[in-house]
Amino acid sequence: MQSAPLRSFGQILANWAGVLPFLAFAGLFLILPALHIFIGAFLDAEGRVTLQNFARLFEPYLFRAFWLSIQLSVISALLGAAVGFAMTWAVIHGNLPRGLRAPLMTFSGVAANFAGVPLAFAFIATVGRLGLVTVLLRDWFGVNLYATGFNLISFWGLVLVYLYFQVSLMVLIIAPALDGLKKEWREAAATLGATPGQYWRMVALPVLFPALLGAFALLFANSFGAIATAQALTGSSQTLITIQLFAQIRGDVLQDPRVGYAIAMGMVLITAFANTIYIVLRQRSERWMK
Amino acid sequence: MTVATTDTAAAAPAAARGPRANPWAWVAFGVGALYFLVPLVGMIEFSLRKRRGTYSFDAYTSVLGDPQFQQTFAFSLVMALVTIVIGVLIVVPAAIWVRIRLPWLRPVVEFLTLLPLVIPVIVIGFGYIRLYNTSSFLPMTGTAASTNVLLLMGYTTLALPYMYRAIDTGLRTIDVRTLTEAAQSLGAGWTTILARIMLPNVFGAVLSGAFLTFSIVLGEYVLAALLDRPAFGPYMVALGGNRAYEPAALAVIAFAITWGCMGLIQLAGRFQKHTRAART
Numbered sequence: 001m002q003s004a005p006l007r008s009f010g011q012i013l014a015n016w017a018g019v020l021p022f023l024a025f026a027g028l029f030l031i032l033p034a035l036h037i038f039i040g041a042f043l044d045a046e047g048r049v050t051l052q053n054f055a056r057l058f059e060p061y062l063f064r065a066f067w068l069s070i071q072l073s074v075i076s077a078l079l080g081a082a083v084g085f086a087m088t089w090a091v092i093h094g095n096l097p098r099g100l101r102a103p104l105m106t107f108s109g110v111a112a113n114f115a116g117v118p119l120a121f122a123f124i125a126t127v128g129r130l131g132l133v134t135v136l137l138r139d140w141f142g143v144n145l146y147a148t149g150f151n152l153i154s155f156w157g158l159v160l161v162y163l164y165f166q167v168s169l170m171v172l173i174i175a176p177a178l179d180g181l182k183k184e185w186r187e188a189a190a191t192l193g194a195t196p197g198q199y200w201r202m203v204a205l206p207v208l209f210p211a212l213l214g215a216f217a218l219l220f221a222n223s224f225g226a227i228a229t230a231q232a233l234t235g236s237s238q239t240l241i242t243i244q245l246f247a248q249i250r251g252d253v254l255q256d257p258r259v260g261y262a263i264a265m266g267m268v269l270i271t272a273f274a275n276t277i278y279i280v281l282r283q284r285s286e287r288w289m290k
Numbered sequence: 291m292t293v294a295t296t297d298t299a300a301a302a303p304a305a306a307r308g309p310r311a312n313p314w315a316w317v318a319f320g321v322g323a324l325y326f327l328v329p330l331v332g333m334i335e336f337s338l339r340k341r342r343g344t345y346s347f348d349a350y351t352s353v354l355g356d357p358q359f360q361q362t363f364a365f366s367l368v369m370a371l372v373t374i375v376i377g378v379l380i381v382v383p384a385a386i387w388v389r390i391r392l393p394w395l396r397p398v399v400e401f402l403t404l405l406p407l408v409i410p411v412i413v414i415g416f417g418y419i420r421l422y423n424t425s426s427f428l429p430m431t432g433t434a435a436s437t438n439v440l441l442l443m444g445y446t447t448l449a450l451p452y453m454y455r456a457i458d459t460g461l462r463t464i465d466v467r468t469l470t471e472a473a474q475s476l477g478a479g480w481t482t483i484l485a486r487i488m489l490p491n492v493f494g495a496v497l498s499g500a501f502l503t504f505s506i507v508l509g510e511y512v513l514a515a516l517l518d519r520p521a522f523g524p525y526m527v528a529l530g531g532n533r534a535y536e537p538a539a540l541a542v543i544a545f546a547i548t549w550g551c552m553g554l555i556q557l558a559g560r561f562q563k564h565t566r567a568a569r570t
Contacts, residue, residue: 016392029444030409087319125333126328132336227412
């Protein structure tokens with residue numbers, strides 16, 4: 001017969017056996033590396049606690065990079081949310097042929113994952129200096145796209161490219177919310193004499209608001225952490241904060257890792273804030289989808 | 291951000307009666323569809339332009355014949371497959387355990403699996419470089435082989451949110467507790483339960499997670515570049531810098547692979563539903 005402590009030890013082990021590998025993995029390759037950076041952000045070269053590293057984030061070149069990333073993320077998230085919402089609304093509530101919905105959802109699933117380097121190549125091949133659209137505009141209409149001030153390797157060029165995965169992500173996450181928008185509410189509003197404008201302002205948008213804001217937050221975080229597309233498209237001419245950090249890590253810019261720690265921590269704070277908004281609002285908006 | 295969907299919602303109720311389509315709906319859909327499709331046409335057309343004056347597959351033969359393409363693609367392929375195996379081995383037991391043995395731990399595990407979405411990849415990679423450098427307690431960046439292991443761990447981290455959610459969704463469709471108790475009363479041990487009861491039951495879900503992981507790892511750039519490994523992502527960036535038409539061919543290939551993975555995920559989802567329908 002087993003002694004009591006031995007059995008309880010075996011029981012504890014059996015209780016934990018399934019999650020131990022997971023917890024060990026998460027500890028070693030997720031928590032520890034992140035903690036290492038967060039703690040390092042508060043230490044100086046001699047290991048004393050300091051806020052000096054964060055003060056350096058306000059040096060113009062870093063501040064500008066943060067600001068550029070925030071602008072890019074806000075604008076691409078706003079436009080992406082608007083276009084994605086309009087497309088999803090069109091296939092769900094616009095009385096379009098029913099067969100359009102499934103292809104849009106499937107395509108969005110693919111397009112949301114078609115990010116990174118290949119996406120940059122696709123846009124270079126389309127609206128780059130020798131791209132299909134550029135050439136056709138020149139040959140058919142005599143329009144020189146690049147004389148109009150357009151440039152793919154610019155802020156608005158990046159917005160144009162980012163929209164590809166932003167719009168498709170929006171379609172994927174807003175479809176359940178638009179499905180939850182009951183047809184009866186619209187009919188009820190109309191029966192009570194509401195104009196379509198009043199219906200949108202007083203019924204649909206208030207109901208959708210948490211979902212829309214949450215989706216915006218997720219799209220923001222989605223583009224804020226991105227780097228591969230921008231790197232492949234612009235090299236480092238558009239100094240987003242991710243590209244600055246990348247250069248910092250590779251040692252192209254500066255040898256002090258502590259500034260890198262502070263940049264990394266600043267980025268995580270921003271994406272954590274955006275993701276928290278998304279998660280909280282998603283729970284609120286799910287109330288209407290039952 | 292990477293997302294998988296199997297669109298299970300019912301068909302749009304508004305279209306059921308088939309009244310006249312809203313013209314604005316056509317405008318919204320048309321503009322969006324144009325934006326989605328033109329770059330695809332652009333990259334395909336561009337990839338065929340390598341030979342002067344005529345369309346040809348020269349860019350493809352040039353890319354596919356490039357030994358560097360073959361090496362980096364094979365490298366990333368192997369990395370993707372190993373990542374899937376590690377991910378399944380870590381996530382499946384954890385997802386089952388928090389359902390039947392340690393339910394109080396479930397929020398913690400869920401929180402941990404969401405973290406890779408919150409912490410940008412570049413920050414995770416930065417942490418690896420600082421924490422596991424040659425002078426640390428675990429000098430994983432010391433040799434090529436150990437750096438590969440570190441890269442694998444990084445990929446598994448990136449795949450964690452998708453793997454966990456896919457498997458958790460799969461487990462939701464079966465009665466884990468009853469199956470476990472039934473198996474135990476028949477004398478099955480935990481390895482038997484995991485391998486012969488749980489895994490076949492959530493196989494479709496595991497496949498979904500696997501294909502998504504595959505498509506993430508194959509095109510991944512940041513981690514591989516930071517750890518300086520010869521993966522497909524950094525190769526694509528390098529090629530983009532010094533070739534004209536080959537990058538477009540690569541983009542077409544990458545798009546086809548992404549499309550294939552998403553198609554397989556939908557198939558896997560159907561497979562999962564069938565196993566459920568057969569039982570209830």
